[in-house]
Structures are given as structure tokens and as C-alpha cells.
Amino acid sequence: MEEFKIETSQRIKRLPPYLFGRINALKLAKRQQQIDIIDLGMGNPLDSTPQVVIDKLCQAVQDPRNHRYSASRGIFNLRREAALKYARKWDVELDPEAEVLACVGSKEGFSHMCLSMLGPGDTAIVADPAFPIHIYAVALAGANTVSVPLGNTDDSLKDIIQVCEKLYPRPKMMILNFPHNPTAMTIDDIGYFETVVDIARRFNIAVIHDFAYGETCFDGYKAPSFLSAKGAKDVGVEFTTMSKAYNMAGWRVGFAAGNKDMIESLATIKGYYDYGIFQAIQIASIIAMRQCDNDTIEQNKKYQLRRDVVCDGLSKIGWEVEKPRGSMFVWARVPEEQSKGKGSIDFAMDLLEYANVSIAPGRAFGENGENYMRVALVENENRLRQAIRNIKKFVQKG
Ligand SMILES: Cc1ncc(COP(=O)(O)O)c(C=O)c1O
Known part of the structure; x- marks a missing residue:
């Protein structure tokens, strides 16, 4: 045998x-x-994690209504709170119903977004160096990556344009991340993302911006959100996370926000794969966003x-x-x-x-x-x- x-x-x-x-x-x-x-x-x-968030979790966990499967998109109040935060911090208007989705940490959301958007024959532009999941998620979706060096930001934009002009079939997606992991590189202002939107439109390429460190900034620097660039919602989404700013890495809560079609495609995949984050955690996360700016x-x-x-x-x-x-x-x-x-x-x-x-x-x-x-x-x-x-x-x- x-x-x-x-x-x-x-x-x-x-x-x-x-x-x-x-x-x-x-x-x-x-x-x-x-x-x-x-x-x-x-x-x-x-x-x-801030004490008020822990206290809210302890309270919410006592309620049997929170012991059931939750909604895979995230409960409405959590998505609404994420939209309110975008409006308050980055002056971005989002429809919590169609333009915001909660994920099991942004890494899960990012990976499933790649799975829902990419497949064999597709290519995504990724920086080198990059946070490894930006490459692994594309590979797991069956697609290929083409890397552009992350030198200074102007050069990397020129490199992206060159790749778009030269590569056939054309890349389908570009993956960006500022403040950047691992280099900690940041961009000066929204002008960078405005150019990204132009490039995306010109070559018909979807954009994913990983904004995991959007709130972890020093010396008075305020990191711009991709979504505050004019037209960003037409071409892409941004991922944020509760892991870093609120010390909630183990709680596994993140968000995708932006383009309706991309959000819908992620929601479809997630609808098959998961039943949502434990609801008590979602409720405690609302408190984090509402009360924990300090x-x-x-x-x-x-x-x-x-x-x-x-x-x-x-x-x-x-x-x-x-x-x-x-x-x-x-x-x-x-x-x-x-x-x-x-x-x-x-x-x-x-x-x-x-x-x-x-x-x-x-x-x-x-x-x-x-x-x-x-x-x-x-x-x-x-x-x-x-x-x-x-x-x-x-x-x-x-
Ligand atoms: C750039 C970047 N994106 C995403 C993540 C993952 O975050 P989450 O805990 O939301 O999955 C990390 C974690 O280190 C990160 O550095």
C-alpha cells in the first residue's frame, strides 16, 4: 500500500x-x-487597555444577549462610532451602513479584503520593505505582488506610476501604509494621497491604505487619513485598528472604511467565514473610541x-x-x-x-x-x- x-x-x-x-x-x-x-x-x-474599556467589557459580558453570535459586519453602534471618530479626527464623512465594516483586527480584514478582490493573474503593488501580511495576503489570494522601493515618498510615487505604465496586465491594487511599518516613514500632508487618488483613477487601480499607526504620532505630527483626500472613497479603503492607540491588540477589533463596493465585497467574504467579534468586546470598543482620546x-x-x-x-x-x-x-x-x-x-x-x-x-x-x-x-x-x-x-x- x-x-x-x-x-x-x-x-x-x-x-x-x-x-x-x-x-x-x-x-x-x-x-x-x-x-x-x-x-x-x-x-x-x-x-x-484603558480601565473604562475593561469595566465596560465586564459589565457587557454579564448580559446573555451578548453571548450569541454577533453580526459579521459589526454591530451598527460600533460602526457608527467609528464613523463619528473619522468625522471628529480627520474630517471624513462615512455612512456607517455602507462604508464602514468591523473586522477581527485589521489584519484579518486586510487579508480577507485581498481574498475578495484578488485572484490568480492579478497583481498588487506593495512597498519593499513592507509589513509581511501585505505580501502574504496577496499570495494567499493566489495573486502576485510587484514591489516598489520605499525610498522618499516622491520617488516611490514615480516608481508606482512606472509600474502601472509598464506592467501588463496592469496591477489591480496598490497597498500603502503610512505611518509605515517597519520603517516608521510618514508623509507630510494630504498632497501625497491626492496624487495616489489621481494615479488610481488614471490606471484603474484600487487602493488599500493600512492606517494602523494613524493615531500613534509624536512631536505634534498628525498623520493624514487617505480617506480625507478628495475622491479617495471612489478608489479605495483604509484600515484602522483598536490594537495600537488603545492597547487593545488582544481584543481583535479593527475597521475597514471607504469605498462601498470594496466594503461590500469584504462583507460578503466575512459573511461566509465568520459570525462577528464577541459582542461584549464590540460594546467595550465603542467606549474606547468615545472616551479614551486622553x-x-x-x-x-x-x-x-x-x-x-x-x-x-x-x-x-x-x-x-x-x-x-x-x-x-x-x-x-x-x-x-x-x-x-x-x-x-x-x-x-x-x-x-x-x-x-x-x-x-x-x-x-x-x-x-x-x-x-x-x-x-x-x-x-x-x-x-x-x-x-x-x-x-x-x-x-x-
Ligand atoms: C502596519 C500594520 N497593520 C496591521 C497590523 C495588525 O493590526 P491588528 O491588530 O489590527 O490586526 C499591524 C500590527 O502590528 C501593523 O503593524
Whole structure:
């Protein structure tokens, strides 16, 4: 008898290699040996969700009406609150019924949006470096990515136009993300998105803007929403999340907002796949958006202080850093004499092994990320200072 063998789908097989695998395995092994790792590898906030939100959840969870399946689009009051927030913060008008949809964290929404819009033969334009799901979700949908280098923003727009002019069949979608993960790059004003809308119209390309760090900004910088560009709703959608601004990463709440047809297509897929977020969480999320602007401001002050500790500390070691105006990351170039020509993945492994610090290697976000490291500002200032001391000791020992 032939040996029985499980065959996974082509969809799984065409996923690019997961470059965090070795690092995660070493991290786990170290933890099992009770070694204290300063983990700045992932943008997973360590700080607590605001107390009013926790209190509301505790109250809502007592109500049996919230124990049933919820609506896969999200309850109306949650979508309305998200629309009100858009109006208040970015002066964007949204119809909560047709232009807003709640998702199980923005990553789920983004992935299913790709699945609903893309298929074999389609191509999406993605930056290099990029947040990995921006590539994986396109691959899982059976489509291809074409990457444009994320240099300065004007150059990247020129590159996007060039791709649209040259590639046949024409790309169907472009995926953008400002403030950017992993580079923390931001755009100056809405002019960038106005050009994006023009390009989208000219070449008939749908736009997805990932605005996960839209509210995580410092030094008075206010990140523009794609949806506030004139005509944006005609060509695309924007994803936001409760994970970062409200420290609600584990609660899994995000939003898609914008183009009606794209929202409808995501709603269709979700209608088949899920029954919605636990309703008590949706109710508590309404309170977060309604009452927690100050918590977000305080959280951003923390990130700003941590950013200064990390940027100043790494600069002193000789790493090239620019202080970011947004996101929860510092993106730093490691000088050749310290990395000794090692790729960023091996360098990250060394830091974990010998300095007990975990930071993300730039290469894991794309070829253009090579020689860079991404530091997530998730630990407190003392722990960050300790991490810098550990890194310094390691690189100076040679
Ligand atoms: C750019 C970006 N988009 C989306 C996400 C995922 O957010 P969510 O928790 O809403 O799924 C992250 C999380 O790190 C992110 O960095």
C-alpha cells in the first residue's frame, strides 16, 4: 500500500518563507531556560487597555444577549462610532451602513479584503520593505505582488506610476501604509494621497491604505487619513485598528472604511467565514473610541519618550537612525563594522544569543530592509536603556 501523505494546497505552498522562524525558536528556547529576554521584536503593546474599556467589557459580558453570535459586519453602534471618530479626527464623512465594516483586527480584514478582490493573474503593488501580511495576503489570494522601493515618498510615487505604465496586465491594487511599518516613514500632508487618488483613477487601480499607526504620532505630527483626500472613497479603503492607540491588540477589533463596493465585497467574504467579534468586546470598543482620546495622548507621550531613549542610545553606538514622527518603531541601519557583513537575520540571532535582546531584522520585511533593524517601543524606558547597554556591550566586544 502506498504511504498516506497529506497534501496542502498550492495556496499554502506559494507562501514566501517565514523569516522570523529561527528567531522565534531561539527566543522560545531561551525563555524555557528562564533567561530574561528584552523583547522588542514585535509591535505588541505591553501597556494596559484603558480601565473604562475593561469595566465596560465586564459589565457587557454579564448580559446573555451578548453571548450569541454577533453580526459579521459589526454591530451598527460600533460602526457608527467609528464613523463619528473619522468625522471628529480627520474630517471624513462615512455612512456607517455602507462604508464602514468591523473586522477581527485589521489584519484579518486586510487579508480577507485581498481574498475578495484578488485572484490568480492579478497583481498588487506593495512597498519593499513592507509589513509581511501585505505580501502574504496577496499570495494567499493566489495573486502576485510587484514591489516598489520605499525610498522618499516622491520617488516611490514615480516608481508606482512606472509600474502601472509598464506592467501588463496592469496591477489591480496598490497597498500603502503610512505611518509605515517597519520603517516608521510618514508623509507630510494630504498632497501625497491626492496624487495616489489621481494615479488610481488614471490606471484603474484600487487602493488599500493600512492606517494602523494613524493615531500613534509624536512631536505634534498628525498623520493624514487617505480617506480625507478628495475622491479617495471612489478608489479605495483604509484600515484602522483598536490594537495600537488603545492597547487593545488582544481584543481583535479593527475597521475597514471607504469605498462601498470594496466594503461590500469584504462583507460578503466575512459573511461566509465568520459570525462577528464577541459582542461584549464590540460594546467595550465603542467606549474606547468615545472616551479614551486622553489615554491615546498619554500613550503617545510614552512612545515619544521611549523613541528618544532608543534613538539617542543607538546613535551613540553608531547606528544610523532618524527620529520617527509616527508608528511604534525605530528603524536603524547597523554600521558595516559592527555587523561585519552578516545579514540582518544572523545579526538579530547574535543579539538574541549574546545580548538577550530581541529586535526584528530588516530583511524579514523585504530585500530593501537588509542591514536595518526594527526596534519596537513596547518596553518601558528602563528596559529600553538596559537593551541599549546590552547591545553596546555586544557590538563593542566585537
Ligand atoms: C502596519 C500594520 N497593520 C496591521 C497590523 C495588525 O493590526 P491588528 O491588530 O489590527 O490586526 C499591524 C500590527 O502590528 C501593523 O503593524
